[in-house]
Amino acid sequence: MSKRTVQFKIYRYDPDKDAAPYLQDISVELEASDKKLLDALVRLKAKDDSLSFRRSCREGVCGSDAMNINGKNGLACLTDVDSLAQPVTLRPLPGLPVIRDLIVDMTQFFKQYHSIKPYLINEDHPPERERLQSPEEREELNGLYECILCACCSTACPSFWWNPDKFVGPSGLLNAYRFIADTRDQATNERLDNLEDPYRLFRCHTIMNCVDVCPKSLNPTKAIGKIKDLMIRRAV
Amino acid sequence: MSVSKRTYDAVIVGAGGAGLRAALQLSEAGLKTAVLSKVFPTRSHTVAAQGGVAASLGNSTEDNWHWHMYDTVKGSDWLGDQDAIEFMVRKANEVVVELEHYGMPFDRTDNGKIYQRPFGGHSQNYGKSPVMRSCAAADRTGHAMLHALYQRNVRAHTQFFVEWVALDLIRNANGDVLGVTALELETGEISIFHAKATIFATGGSGRIFYSSTNAFINTGDGLGMAARAGIPLEDMEFWQFHPTGVAGAGVLITEGVRGEGGILRNGSGERFMERYAPNLKDLASRDVVSRSMVTEINEGRGCGPEKDHVMLDITHLSPEVIMKRLPGIREISIRFAGVDPIKAPIPVVPTCHYQMGGIPTNYKGQVVLPKDGDPNTPVTGFYAAGECACASVHGANRLGTNSLLDLLVFGKSAGESVVEDFKAGNLSLKPLPEDAADVSLARLSRLENQGDGVQVADVRLAMQRTMQKHAGVFRFKDLLQEGVDQILKVAEDARHTRIQDKSQVWNTARQEALELDNLIEVAKATMISAEARKESRGAHVRDDAPDTPEHPNGRDDNNWLKHTLWFSADNHLEYKPVQLKPITPGVESIALAKRTY
Numbered sequence: 001m002s003k004r005t006v007q008f009k010i011y012r013y014d015p016d017k018d019a020a021p022y023l024q025d026i027s028v029e030l031e032a033s034d035k036k037l038l039d040a041l042v043r044l045k046a047k048d049d050s051l052s053f054r055r056s057c058r059e060g061v062c063g064s065d066a067m068n069i070n071g072k073n074g075l076a077c078l079t080d081v082d083s084l085a086q087p088v089t090l091r092p093l094p095g096l097p098v099i100r101d102l103i104v105d106m107t108q109f110f111k112q113y114h115s116i117k118p119y120l121i122n123e124d125h126p127p128e129r130e131r132l133q134s135p136e137e138r139e140e141l142n143g144l145y146e147c148i149l150c151a152c153c154s155t156a157c158p159s160f161w162w163n164p165d166k167f168v169g170p171s172g173l174l175n176a177y178r179f180i181a182d183t184r185d186q187a188t189n190e191r192l193d194n195l196e197d198p199y200r201l202f203r204c205h206t207i208m209n210c211v212d213v214c215p216k217s218l219n220p221t222k223a224i225g226k227i228k229d230l231m232i233r234r235a236v
Numbered sequence: 237m238s239v240s241k242r243t244y245d246a247v248i249v250g251a252g253g254a255g256l257r258a259a260l261q262l263s264e265a266g267l268k269t270a271v272l273s274k275v276f277p278t279r280s281h282t283v284a285a286q287g288g289v290a291a292s293l294g295n296s297t298e299d300n301w302h303w304h305m306y307d308t309v310k311g312s313d314w315l316g317d318q319d320a321i322e323f324m325v326r327k328a329n330e331v332v333v334e335l336e337h338y339g340m341p342f343d344r345t346d347n348g349k350i351y352q353r354p355f356g357g358h359s360q361n362y363g364k365s366p367v368m369r370s371c372a373a374a375d376r377t378g379h380a381m382l383h384a385l386y387q388r389n390v391r392a393h394t395q396f397f398v399e400w401v402a403l404d405l406i407r408n409a410n411g412d413v414l415g416v417t418a419l420e421l422e423t424g425e426i427s428i429f430h431a432k433a434t435i436f437a438t439g440g441s442g443r444i445f446y447s448s449t450n451a452f453i454n455t456g457d458g459l460g461m462a463a464r465a466g467i468p469l470e471d472m473e474f475w476q477f478h479p480t481g482v483a484g485a486g487v488l489i490t491e492g493v494r495g496e497g498g499i500l501r502n503g504s505g506e507r508f509m510e511r512y513a514p515n516l517k518d519l520a521s522r523d524v525v526s527r528s529m530v531t532e533i534n535e536g537r538g539c540g541p542e543k544d545h546v547m548l549d550i551t552h553l554s555p556e557v558i559m560k561r562l563p564g565i566r567e568i569s570i571r572f573a574g575v576d577p578i579k580a581p582i583p584v585v586p587t588c589h590y591q592m593g594g595i596p597t598n599y600k601g602q603v604v605l606p607k608d609g610d611p612n613t614p615v616t617g618f619y620a621a622g623e624c625a626c627a628s629v630h631g632a633n634r635l636g637t638n639s640l641l642d643l644l645v646f647g648k649s650a651g652e653s654v655v656e657d658f659k660a661g662n663l664s665l666k667p668l669p670e671d672a673a674d675v676s677l678a679r680l681s682r683l684e685n686q687g688d689g690v691q692v693a694d695v696r697l698a699m700q701r702t703m704q705k706h707a708g709v710f711r712f713k714d715l716l717q718e719g720v721d722q723i724l725k726v727a728e729d730a731r732h733t734r735i736q737d738k739s740q741v742w743n744t745a746r747q748e749a750l751e752l753d754n755l756i757e758v759a760k761a762t763m764i765s766a767e768a769r770k771e772s773r774g775a776h777v778r779d780d781a782p783d784t785p786e787h788p789n790g791r792d793d794n795n796w797l798k799h800t801l802w803f804s805a806d807n808h809l810e811y812k813p814v815q816l817k818p819i820t821p822g823v824e825s826i827a828l829a830k831r832t833y
Contacts, residue, residue: 014739016741033484035485045693045745046691048736049691049693049735049737049748050739052744055452056281056451056453057284058451058487059284059487059568060571061283061284061564062279062280062283063279064275078571099741099742100739100741100742105422110276118390119388120337120338120339120384122337128333129293130293130333130336130337130350131336132347133344133348135343135346137344138341138343138344145341145373145380148379179339182339184339185339
């Protein structure tokens, strides 16, 4: 790809100076080496240093640069800029309070993550060496432990939009199942108790937006289904 | 501008692997601790580590810490301190097993133990044959580790200040460290974190180079803060260029790919590493592999229309192995190189990856500097661990998987030292000087009021281009000398950066300008230290110090078996001896020898 100009519409809001948010029309000339949307944002920022967004690893593993790209949540660093219809419309992740421009306040998202006790619970005295786990048991964690906490899924979920304070959301629930599925964890019952509530788990209506947007190709809906199964099995 | 004040037993700057490991130690000991991080902890750069963490568990092949120690000393080209290296390799099993107990999802062997794979420079029997020492969670070891450490800190109720940027180190007239100033991104609030102990775990600064595997956040904040406050930086001429960054994109492809059987090929398909390292071949030490690749490219044997890269080939591995052991690499190749490595080789070039040098510490994680004739006098109240620190375990070249080990061992060790010093009553809350925040306020005020000036992005680019051209994989006398002049000019420009954004809310323009101040310190330290070291050693290889019988590989132990210390105030250099003696009586020093693989 050679040099080309790309048109953007970007959600802008600086509470220090703007009375209200607005969409800014802006274009930028990209170099041949600029391939990802994040490359374009970095170019735009060199032009207008007030444009604000989070970014770090630029390879899809830190989860910083999640945003709403032409109506769909995704990571700027993994999105091919040339694949996007122009003008490329960028908005902050939906459903969370906006701090500034593309930066949202993720407090509620992390509060839900923390609420599922996201750590291994095993009260036995640890052995001298590693706890044993078979390759098959370890395989159960694949598709779960890779979550990067970018919040693409939870902020694409209508149930989370309606009840961000009560519904754990797809990311939190995927992580809850990551510990339930771990043969080293001893707190399955406690974890299920923690989710047995009209909102925390059961507000998932399998809309599957989470699966559609996950930049790591994870499947929170499937994990939620497994938690529901366990709960039903426990009840009968 | 008003400055608030917060008081703690300890403040930790940085919440990557080293910071989180140190924080656990303090939280579990009940110290009132603040952990500052400019990003949410799981976004720290440890998350990008791929291939594994070294420990001589011996789960698949026979192994012991003596062999690991030998490999690390040899890998360091004898510039590593053997007391710190002994300390690290002997702690390896303990810290890795601890992580497993915290819940880290390591891959498993058939008998349920932690899976281990071969890695560059790691061997059995003092260099005889490759060993399986790298403990791995697929090719996402750093991600799995960072999340497990964060999760354990959630359990320990560690107090985080997320998206706070540390600005400057506070020292009193005696040189003791009293804490840091910091800026909250969301509000622009400036605060003094006044503490009995300060631990820096701020990571690396690979963003001084144009082409780097490092995250945007790797701006050497701890090194910049330390240097401005009069702490020297050690061995900054030694930078690791990782052999396999995706050509053009710079994104890392783990050495674990070669550990699983991947082969480097030149333009004619030849496995060229057989010529450079007949024994370990593609799994020779990183500096050796990177130089071999650049030699192939320079001599016209590269790949592609420009012959400017080589190929990393795993097409001979079964798709099952690739999907199971290297799923993240496959994803990266498809996304950033446009090739599926099951079907076609990955274009790669050596890419700046890791800083071997840093803030000088001892193996207890205490920051040390020369004072009253002792080159290793601890600075009261100041500790450092991980990539920002130089213990020195990596010397002139780090072995793959020793970085994750370093941050675990020395993160824990720094934490333990603080707890011990605290319990022994050696740490107290010393009175803050009146002007404790003045340096930071002056920097902010300068940015606020700068009229004419240069754009931050322009200065940063000039710095990165200069470093790339003048201090790369191979170094040249003339280019180094020119490089010193040029980087000092760029540093002068950095004092006149101008930003348009004057908002108090999440001002990333201001943040990038402040980060540039830190990068510039690192760039100066690197260029000046490199120009001065007139030998070749590890990752520092000069055209005027070639391989001769008198100086094998260009190394000159008579004159240069010593650590560099660079001082920011006047750019002067001092040197201190390498510790060749291990800690434990009876453990033999690894004797100097020519490095071959």
